[in-house]
Amino acid sequence: MKTVGIGLLGAGIVGGSLIRRLVEEHSAIEAKTGLNLELRRVAVRDFAKERSIALDAAVLTIDPVDVVDDPNVGLVVEVMGGLEPAGELVLRALRAGKPVVTANKALLAARGPELIAAAEESGVPLLFEAAVGGGIPIIRPLSETLAGEQVQRVVGIVNGTTNFMLTRMSEDGASYRDALEEAQTLGYAEADPTADIGGGDAAAKAAILASLAFGMWAGIDNVYHQGIDSLTSADMKWAAELGYTIKLLAIAERLEGGVNVRVYPAMLPVAHPLAAIRGSTNAIFIEGPSIGELLFAGPGAGGEPTASAVLGDVIDAAREILAGAQVAPRIQLSSAELVPFEDVQTKWYVRLEVDDQPGVLAQVAGEFGRHGVSIKSVLQEGTGDDATLMIVTHRAAESQQRAARSSLEELDNVRSVASVVRVESAAP
Amino acid sequence: MKTVGIGLLGAGIVGGSLIRRLVEEHSAIEAKTGLNLELRRVAVRDFAKERSIALDAAVLTIDPVDVVDDPNVGLVVEVMGGLEPAGELVLRALRAGKPVVTANKALLAARGPELIAAAEESGVPLLFEAAVGGGIPIIRPLSETLAGEQVQRVVGIVNGTTNFMLTRMSEDGASYRDALEEAQTLGYAEADPTADIGGGDAAAKAAILASLAFGMWAGIDNVYHQGIDSLTSADMKWAAELGYTIKLLAIAERLEGGVNVRVYPAMLPVAHPLAAIRGSTNAIFIEGPSIGELLFAGPGAGGEPTASAVLGDVIDAAREILAGAQVAPRIQLSSAELVPFEDVQTKWYVRLEVDDQPGVLAQVAGEFGRHGVSIKSVLQEGTGDDATLMIVTHRAAESQQRAARSSLEELDNVRSVASVVRVESAAP
Numbered sequence: 001m002k003t004v005g006i007g008l009l010g011a012g013i014v015g016g017s018l019i020r021r022l023v024e025e026h027s028a029i030e031a032k033t034g035l036n037l038e039l040r041r042v043a044v045r046d047f048a049k050e051r052s053i054a055l056d057a058a059v060l061t062i063d064p065v066d067v068v069d070d071p072n073v074g075l076v077v078e079v080m081g082g083l084e085p086a087g088e089l090v091l092r093a094l095r096a097g098k099p100v101v102t103a104n105k106a107l108l109a110a111r112g113p114e115l116i117a118a119a120e121e122s123g124v125p126l127l128f129e130a131a132v133g134g135g136i137p138i139i140r141p142l143s144e145t146l147a148g149e150q151v152q153r154v155v156g157i158v159n160g161t162t163n164f165m166l167t168r169m170s171e172d173g174a175s176y177r178d179a180l181e182e183a184q185t186l187g188y189a190e191a192d193p194t195a196d197i198g199g200g201d202a203a204a205k206a207a208i209l210a211s212l213a214f215g216m217w218a219g220i221d222n223v224y225h226q227g228i229d230s231l232t233s234a235d236m237k238w239a240a241e242l243g244y245t246i247k248l249l250a251i252a253e254r255l256e257g258g259v260n261v262r263v264y265p266a267m268l269p270v271a272h273p274l275a276a277i278r279g280s281t282n283a284i285f286i287e288g289p290s291i292g293e294l295l296f297a298g299p300g301a302g303g304e305p306t307a308s309a310v311l312g313d314v315i316d317a318a319r320e321i322l323a324g325a326q327v328a329p330r331i332q333l334s335s336a337e338l339v340p341f342e343d344v345q346t347k348w349y350v351r352l353e354v355d356d357q358p359g360v361l362a363q364v365a366g367e368f369g370r371h372g373v374s375i376k377s378v379l380q381e382g383t384g385d386d387a388t389l390m391i392v393t394h395r396a397a398e399s400q401q402r403a404a405r406s407s408l409e410e411l412d413n414v415r416s417v418a419s420v421v422r423v424e425s426a427a428p
Numbered sequence: 429m430k431t432v433g434i435g436l437l438g439a440g441i442v443g444g445s446l447i448r449r450l451v452e453e454h455s456a457i458e459a460k461t462g463l464n465l466e467l468r469r470v471a472v473r474d475f476a477k478e479r480s481i482a483l484d485a486a487v488l489t490i491d492p493v494d495v496v497d498d499p500n501v502g503l504v505v506e507v508m509g510g511l512e513p514a515g516e517l518v519l520r521a522l523r524a525g526k527p528v529v530t531a532n533k534a535l536l537a538a539r540g541p542e543l544i545a546a547a548e549e550s551g552v553p554l555l556f557e558a559a560v561g562g563g564i565p566i567i568r569p570l571s572e573t574l575a576g577e578q579v580q581r582v583v584g585i586v587n588g589t590t591n592f593m594l595t596r597m598s599e600d601g602a603s604y605r606d607a608l609e610e611a612q613t614l615g616y617a618e619a620d621p622t623a624d625i626g627g628g629d630a631a632a633k634a635a636i637l638a639s640l641a642f643g644m645w646a647g648i649d650n651v652y653h654q655g656i657d658s659l660t661s662a663d664m665k666w667a668a669e670l671g672y673t674i675k676l677l678a679i680a681e682r683l684e685g686g687v688n689v690r691v692y693p694a695m696l697p698v699a700h701p702l703a704a705i706r707g708s709t710n711a712i713f714i715e716g717p718s719i720g721e722l723l724f725a726g727p728g729a730g731g732e733p734t735a736s737a738v739l740g741d742v743i744d745a746a747r748e749i750l751a752g753a754q755v756a757p758r759i760q761l762s763s764a765e766l767v768p769f770e771d772v773q774t775k776w777y778v779r780l781e782v783d784d785q786p787g788v789l790a791q792v793a794g795e796f797g798r799h800g801v802s803i804k805s806v807l808q809e810g811t812g813d814d815a816t817l818m819i820v821t822h823r824a825a826e827s828q829q830r831a832a833r834s835s836l837e838e839l840d841n842v843r844s845v846a847s848v849v850r851v852e853s854a855a856p
Contacts, residue, residue: 021576021718029576032643129573135719137573141565145557148449148457148739215460273725276704290449290736291563294726297701304718311576 003036004318007073007098009064009089010080011044014103014130016052017307018077023053029311035318041067043080068093075317077310078102087111094118094126099317103130103310109204109220112211125320127313132158132205133282135305136298137312142212146291151213153287154252155424158205160280160300161189161196162228162248166265167278170236170245176229188280188301199225202250202263209284210252210261216336218252218261224341225263235351235419238379238390239267242349245275246421253344258337260344266424267349342399347376349392351419352408356387360413364389367411371404372396386415392423431464432746435501437492437517438508439472442531442558444480445735446505451481457739463746469495471508496521503745505738506530515539522546522554527745531558531738537632537648540639553748555741560586560633561710563733564726565740570640570714577716579641582680583852586633588708588728589617589624590656590676594693595706598664598673604657616708616729627653630678630691637712638680638689644764646680646689652769653691663779663847666807666818667695670777673703674849681772686765688772694852695777770827775804777820779847780836784815788841792817795839799832800824814843820851 006022008015021029022039030036042055043064061067068076068089076093078100080086086107093100095118102108108115108131119126129139133156142154157163164186165179174182180197183189195201203225210218228248239246244267252261268275273295277283282300287293299305354360361378368375368391379390393401408414434450436443449457450467458464470483471492489495496504496517504521506528508514514535521528523546530536536543536559547554557567561584570582585591592614593607602610608625611617623629631653638646656676667674672695680689696703701723705711710728715721727733782788789806796803796819807818821829836842 017718025576025578028578033575136722137565137569140568140573144744145565145568145737145740147461147743148453149736150453150456288736290445290732292727292730292733294564294724296722296724298722299720302720305720308577308716308718309573312573315575316572 002034002322003038004321005038005040005072005074006314007041007067007070007076008039009043009067009076009078009086011042011051012079012081013303014079014306014310015042017303018079018310019051019053019055021307021311029315033315035315035322037314037318040072041070043067064089065092068096068098074098074321075314076100077314078104079310081106083107083110090115091118094122094124097122097124099124099126099321101127101310101313101317103128103306105131105201105204105208109207112208113217125317127317128208129313130306130309132208133284133296133298134160134300134302135308136282136284136296136300137309138209138284138296139212141296142209142286146213146286146288149288149291150254151286151288152254154209154213154284155274156205156209156250156282156284157247157274157277158250158282158284158300159196159202159248160282161193162202163277163282164188164280165197166228166231166236166246166248169231169233170240171278173233175233176231197229198227199248199263202248206250206252206261206263209250210259213252213286214254214259214336216259218259218338222338223261223263226265228265230419231265231421232419235421238351239349239421241379242267242377242390242392243270244268244423245270247274247277249274249424251424255339255344258339260339260341262341262344264422266422268424272425342397342402344398345395346398346401347393347395347423348401349390349421349423350405350417352389352391353415353418354387354389355413355415356382356385357413360387361389363411363413364391364408367407368393368404371400371407373400373404388418430462430750431466432749433466433468433500433502434742435469435495435498435504436467437471437495437504437506437514439470439479440507440509441731442507442734442738443470445731446507446738447479447481447483449735449739457743461743463743463750465742465746468500469498471495492517493520496524496526502526502749503742504528505742506532507738509534511535511538518543519546522550522552525550525552527552527554527749529555529738529741529745531556531734533559533629533632533636537635540636541645553745555745556636557741558734558737560636561712561724561726562588562728562730563736564710564712564724564728565737566637566712566724567640569724570637574641574714574716574719577719578682579714579716580682581715582637582641582712583702584633584637584678584712585675585702585705585710586678586712586728587624587630587676588710589621590630591705591710592616592708593625594656594659594664594674594676597659597661598668599706601661603661604659625657626655627676627691630676634678634680634689634691637678638687641680641714642682642687642764644687646687646766650766651689651691654693656693658847659693659849660847663849666779667777667849669807670695670805670818670820671698672696672851673698675702675705677702677852679852683767683772686767688767688769690769690772692850694850696852700853770825770830772826773823774826774829775821775823775851775853776829777818777849777851778833778845780817780819781843781846782815782817783841783843784810784813785841788815789817791839791841792819792836795835796821796832799828799835801828801832
């Protein structure tokens, strides 16, 4: 009998689903994989909490170190989230030679290279399929199937909460407030939704995707991120009029001189495969010279899909334990240069509130031109004394776009730069 | 230096692309993976043929056994195709303890269990990511990431030639003949396109997908397959009118009592994610209780994408060689029961050429009813003395549908059963 003892850190939504799978589907998993996966220790926050699957009291503990140190635990699953104590526990397990499966994108984005080095030193796997794209298999395809591909670009919709909100805003004209409230009611958004709507969650995932696609570590601090909180339903409407839809994109891209990783809401042509990704669905689009274009889509969050990805990793790690392998590192981190976001060529959509006077458009166009940004299209809508200008520029360095924006803000006839959304199309 | 010597069987389209990658991108691959992949022996059919990448004459051989037996070859890549001598060469390599990477779906479908057993016995990997879906990573996600999922259904568009043809027929009204000729001109279809248009190629891939999804081996002989050769542009037009599009689908499905695997052209609701897959693109749609719905899409054929998937496998196998692992089997074959296609509940669209006389519809409906098949919708189009009846039925056992069809063929007023296309929707 091929038996592996599993220790679980965290019994929340994902942990709870995983417990159910390991208990209820124990024999189905055994029939399919030949593995006897035994859940031997579970660290919980609250002993008294009622659980849908009753576990033996001896299995539960309040102290997560008990789980890691239990000699009957050969494989540690970390689904507690957060940076600490998760980080120290994962390191402790790896240093003790125990494979670790984690879904913790924040931890990986913050301390990836350190954790990978610890896993390598002990020769045990550190697997994290569930950290990006929930139930979508993306980590393994990127790090294994596409290991030989000189990936050009990875563009993902990797945050289900914001994609749900943007879908409601664009398809049903919902306001930002209403869309957020609905996302919270449906359980997509946390009570504190900052990481989702501010783009921080997507930035952590972008950093991980970049590391796998390009074999380098961007580091979360080098990932520019802008959230969706300044978008209005007017922007959605204008995007539609221009033939675009707005999505919060995580982009990792190989440019001349190096790699850039960034997150922002962007206008995508409605015919782009990612434009069709609706609601809380996630999707990742990969471009490469040999592979052409690949699309992966599926449930990006939720206990069940995420637990499914965690379970896949558990089975993989268990197979490796039983094969007695000194596991070769999955990720080779090179020192590809990073290109600062300021130097990346971007295309802007800018919405300006202006005085409805002759000559305003000429002034505005002049400022763009002065900073080397040329204009692709302008839409003007009058509303009495005021007017709204919707401008889409051609590509220019992000730094030039920003300089133009600053100049515009100082013009007397420009009341405000109401909105900036970058425009993405196929590779330039 | 982590060096692995590679032997290549076949230097055709995929083999040629792989040679180029291994030579031209040698240092890029080394930078990304830390592996020195050395192409040491290549079996070709013709010495004299001019090649875009010149290889040392000592590397080339006419005898593929030289490649397998070369002591400097530690890993064998088989991209020669066909059943023999590919089968014996793969077995010979595995028995010699050399990992094998193959893109040969026909060989795997015919002799999968035997090859897997040989790999297991020697404790070396047998990898075949490129055998299904060309460059789309699907084998690894199914066999590893989803190893713990009780997959319900896998539905794929896995033949690019026929999808190209169906796209031309439905979008541009091309005739079957013209679409086929165009596919041949563009190099999608072979000179002998039988395996593509007859569904045999898709059936081999369906058998492989089923084995990974359900941990069992269907065996190619148990896979019902029907091609697209009886479809006309009239069927495409009627499908559109009914809100469907016609795709050649490979379906592997868990039913009560077991698993069924089959291939046929089917009507899909236009809103189904697979309905949007156009041209030579392939896509695989996976449904499971925990994972919900996953979609993988990308280039299903072509030298470059297929070589990309082969290269990913080569890197994976090389890592395992260097880790010195006794590799655990990736596939556990159980003995899940097969459900014969006759017992599967199907929904039919039937196009009948009938005499335009009162009472014909009543007769036709009577025959369906007599065989336990109820009718969902009927469209009738008169053309002088003749009429065309387009009937969509509710679900009934395939055997009942077939019995009804036979009875219809015997009615005096029915001139012919011009077309049968099954109708697929979301899970029933």
